[in-house]
Amino acid sequence: MSDPSAPESPAGVPTCYRHAGRETWIRCQRCERPICPDCMRDAAVGFQCPSCVSEGAKQTRTGRTAYGGQRSSNPALTSILLIASNVAVWLAILATGWRSSDLIRTLALTPLGTCASDQGGYYPNITNEQNCQFYASTDGHWVAGVADGAYWQFITSAFTHVDIWHIAFNMLALWVLGPQLELAIGRARFLALYLLSALAGSTMVYWLASETGSTLGASGAVFGLMGALLVIAFKVGGDVRNILTWIGINAVITVVGSAFISWQAHLGGLLGGMAIAAVIAYAPRTRRTQVQVLGLVGITAVLAVLIALRTAALA
Structure with a gap:
């Protein structure tokens, strides 16, 4: 079916909507208007015209967040x-x-180190490593x-x-x-x-x-x-x-x-x-x-x- 907006040659062959006089049988996969080889842009399937490519770029979600960060594919x-x-x-x-x-x-x-008891708990009155080693050497150790x-x-x-x-x-x-x-x-x-x-x-x-x-x-x-x-x-x-x-x-x-x-x-x-x-x-x-x-x-x-x-x- 022909596109009313597409000009045609006298023989009924469609011509590129951007370049009058260039006959073509290729149509944009998005808007279906005829396009010549100079206007063909690779798409996921077939080709698109420059106008549709530009419009698609505007609608495509940016890869950045509103605050400049890279958008996460899995935010969790x-x-x-x-x-x-x-x-x-x-x-x-x-x-x-x-x-x-x-x-x-x-x-x-x-904040401060403790002299921990090997049996559990700690020695509350020992506040430095030297005293811990001296007074609790048998069942205690210093934790920084x-x-x-x-x-x-x-x-x-x-x-x-x-x-x-x-x-x-x-x-x-x-x-x-x-x-x-x-x-x-x-x-x-x-x-x-x-x-x-x-x-x-x-x-x-x-x-x-x-x-x-x-x-x-x-x-x-x-x-x-x-x-x-x-x-x-x-x-x-x-x-x-x-x-x-x-x-x-x-x-x-x-x-x-x-x-x-x-x-x-x-x-x-x-x-x-x-x-x-x-x-x-x-x-x-x-x-x-x-x-x-x-x-x-x-x-x-x-x-x-x-x-x-x-x-x-x-x-």
Whole structure:
């Protein structure tokens, strides 16, 4: 069937709609108008005309998120890997003694080192390695804290859990929040958000929690995701009531359970997540990636300075 918009030669042969007088039997697979060899563009099936190729390019989804990140083909992948890492550490703790596992003392955030008893517990009045070796050499050993150089605890503590309810709640929250944020900002930025939020929560613990206490759990990172989602929802003009309600409920739980819940990690993670998300969401379009990288490096530098100052004060 002929296309009314396609001119034809006197013999009834269709001619290219872009080049009058050029006879052709090839039609665009999209609009079905006749096209000559100069106008043929390879398509998934057959050929398309330049106009349809241009229109298709406009309609094709960009490979970048609204904030410059690479769009994830599977937005849940990073969250799945983070959950798997947390579960792996928890299983290792279960396999090595659960509550008495040495992994807890090694991975959890402890500002000052402790003299741990081989029978469980620790010696509260021994505050340095030399005294531990002298007074508890037969049934005790020294476990380094952050001030002793165990800086890995700022991150490893966010992957460490003991009670099943603790890891279950945190991983459920990560599963709900993580894919949404990765879809919005991209994989690399989401991972940076998660880890820096954990670091921010740990930094506030280092400053405000007990010097001899031990803090663990992914709650700081999870609260960072809540804060980030709030900032991004506000940026796009979305309804923030649901996320505010969720933050409010968790704030109440934190206050009520402050005897065994680290409000320091929750508050630090929340504020850190909001600051990180603000850098990502409000970076100008021009030089966006460079501004975001500089902003995140700046936040990391501020946290590093705070950690150094606290370490100097504890020395």
